[in-house]
Amino acid sequence: MTTPYAIELKDITKRFGSKVIANDHVQLTLKKGEILSILGENGSGKTTLMNMLSGIYFPDEGQIFVNGKEVLIRSPRDSFDLGIGMIHQHFKLIDILTAAENIILGLDGPSRLNMKEVKAKINELTGKYGFDLNPDQKIYDMSVSQKQTVEIVKVLYRGADVLILDEPTAVLTPQETTRLFKVLKNMRDAGKSIIIITHKLNEVLEISDRVSVLRKGKYVGSVETRDATVESLTEMMVGEKVSLDIERTKPQGVEIRVEVRGINVRSHEGVHILRDVSFVARSGEILGIAGISGNGQKELLEAIAGLQEIESGEILYDAPDGTVSKLSEMKPEEIYKLNIHLAFVPEDRLGMGLVGSMDLIDNMMIRSYKDGWRPYVDRRPPRKLAEEVVEKLEVQTPSISTPVSRLSGGNVQKILVGREIATSPTVLMVAYPVRGLDINSSYAIYNLLNEQKQKGAAVICVGEDLDVLMELCDKILVLAGGRVSGIVNARKSTKEEVGLLMTGGKGDK
Template sequence: MEQCVSVELKKITKTFGSVIANEDVDLKVQSGEIHALLGENGAGKSTLMNMLSGIYNPDSGSIYIRGKRVQFKSPKESIECGIGMVHQHFKLVERFTAKENIIAGNKGKFFTKNKEVDQNILSLCDKYNLQIDLNKRVSEMSIAEKQMLEIIKVLYKGANILILDEPTAVLMPQEVGRLFNIVKRMKEQGCAVIIITHKLHEVMAICDKVSVLRKGKNIKTINIADTNINELTELMVGYKSDLKIDKVSSNKNALIYNVKNISVRNKLGVKVLNNISFNMNEGEILGVAGVAGSGQKELCEALFGLQKVESGNLLFKGEDITNKSPREVYKKGIKMGLIPEDRLGMGLVGSMGIVDNLLLRKYYDQKGLLLKRNELKDIATSMVEQLDIKTPDIDHPVKQLSGGNIQKILLGREISLSPDILITSYAVRGLDIGATYQIYDLLNKEKEKGVSILFVGEDLDVLLELCDRIMVLCDGELIGIVTAKDATKEQIGMMMAGHMEEAALDIKESRIEKVTSLKGGDLYD
């Protein structure tokens, strides 16, 4: 199929107040091409595509679609020009069926029993190897089904230029493979596909070209065949970086935290953790894998004392601390650190600076608050230097900093407590590559000291590299725990979907009992 230029952006600039999101960006994407838009958080990827999809208007520069200059005043005009964007956060009506979501907003009346409409949708699905139950409600769909519905929705509106914003962020490994097959099919049908991402391995696996954005500028556009991960990393961050996680060892390995058959209900009375049992050991990083909403948040809060345990026991070195508040636990001489999912809602007070946020966690260590504040200033200054936190000063309100800097402050504060146990929920979410690997190094240093670390993560490659063991949750159930060195992404993906028996077939014989005997029982290694 002969290729032509589907999208051309020339000298696109967009600012928000004093912040330059995009500056003189040039981009060219051909039909029948999968083009990655790669860059760190805040590099300007989504902003650039939001201008192409009509959400924003560029301050200057030109947009050409199939050689014709266009000026979109709304997303509707972009859609009419054949551009469809599947956002990271889906824009679906939960109580509508798949068919109702697909035809909503189209010209004509909202008739859902029209057989011709059904046939048109099914023909479209057949063309691109897509599968959907037209009568299934969105509220009953999995994440992967919702994403497929979003793709069908934009294709039904006539899109032949497709923008996917972080499409694999919430998918299991098997679902990523299916998505890639769909994208390849679109390429074969002559679509231009733009994938916004920061996952280098996926860029190398599926794309034809990649444009790297850094600080709002297009640093380079390059053919995938002519580059490698190391070069792309250097283009993203501006310096050479060895993207390798060293798995360190600790001379401490004693059992420190025993979680026995705990169940938890949320505020609505729904059981979100059911009969969960596992151990945490000194000098170990225990990973937690699972699709979003599998109970990770409630587990972290229950272990820390913020979530009431309905049944079961939490034992710290044999002492029962079930349903003890964080302060009660601290008064027993037990130090726990928590990196919650919600940084500003639970972790830090946004209107305060670093010093006062440190004070919140240390104010009952000693009585002299004035003396303590002076000491905390030194700790805050040291933290800023060590973690390369970008802030005007140590008393600047943390809510005015970037998400990555906020996360570094939160982790730095918890580490400064010299914890026995460190519970982290998505500790590197929102951080750029350099800061991310810096965090991994910090966690490894804590592990070497003998700290027991719970690491809730969403990147299976990182879980396998960083963690010693990985426990897998599915719908509030503990499916199993595997040793990281013996596990694969595919096996963990099957466990995340609840298929423990199939996953066990992929494990070495010496590990099968380990996986299949864990659900609902005491876990001793």
């Protein structure tokens, strides 16, 4: 008899409502001591499938086997009992507690808590697999990668043999990613089985032993990583050959549009978020902004859009007709009227820019509802705009009267970006424009940005995927710890150089 699989899924089906089939008879096997990547575009059902393993969802059909035995996972607790631990994309940690306190949170221990023992056990785990973690450090003092470490150790502490990581590298720098991968490999070598959900192909090739691909809720197949290439995996994911080239044209009609001069921004709590940031954005160019998330990217764009109060420094706008205005002294509405548009896609997508419970029409008029002197709103222009955006960007929606929260992430994003682009802005700022989009939609958005650039807009783009920024942008500004750690020419620089700048000036503790 062969050794049983650590996990085997047979014909798992999960429906949401009567129409959406998130998983359609999915098969999956995880061997003991291997790293398996689950690859698929957004909406392909990766996370749903894993949520069934971690007890968050319950499958409608199909069987789950753990170590060869059929099991029923009805709650996260069942999942824990079976030795399955999931590390979610959004960390579930309590800021004011220490790492050790977070790790034991929710466990039934002896009635008298012995923190010394707990810490000893944590140190043993971290030493064994090569984590870098101080159990006494408070969560609010930690970087994103340290928080992730806490989440992983938390799962290991509970005795998990199977670890599921949902997009673990989305928030990490290239250097941190390398470190994470090293730890994961140590764990594998110690006999743990690991599943990584991701859509970054390079990482799949780097870390995993085997790859299973999902497409539109269906299981496409599995391949040994050594037999796979970026092209072959993409084809499996998308179902057809796609070209992954971004057409980067030469900047034309380059003029200075926005000048940021030594701005400083503090948060409400008094934390210095931006320090002496200066740069210029030019028309006909795409300026990329790179950096680990939470290093001031959001605040920088908000400052230009007038949504963030700046402590010192100034922001100037040189209009195409030569007039100069001081954005740093203007209100958001006035800045918007200058044709400076911001499309910010926050992590929850709907947090800013769109109103989830409202339909497409009402969302289209969010920036323009005040037009006219009448006390009531005119819904005809936004209706027309909504129809245009839906048609031009191929938004999948039952109708333009559907609340946007019912749409998938990609479609929501198209609506947001579409609305901001619709009026041909002179300055277009986008943050994470392709977050969570499938490959085809991502490239559609890149093309839209390029189109705006060719029309002479000054485009500022905050991005997550360095590979893409390197291909899309003309220049890349790197933020680290709220400072500009460098501005590089995207055509000549390397990913490593930018990666170094991302950690530069901050110093890893």
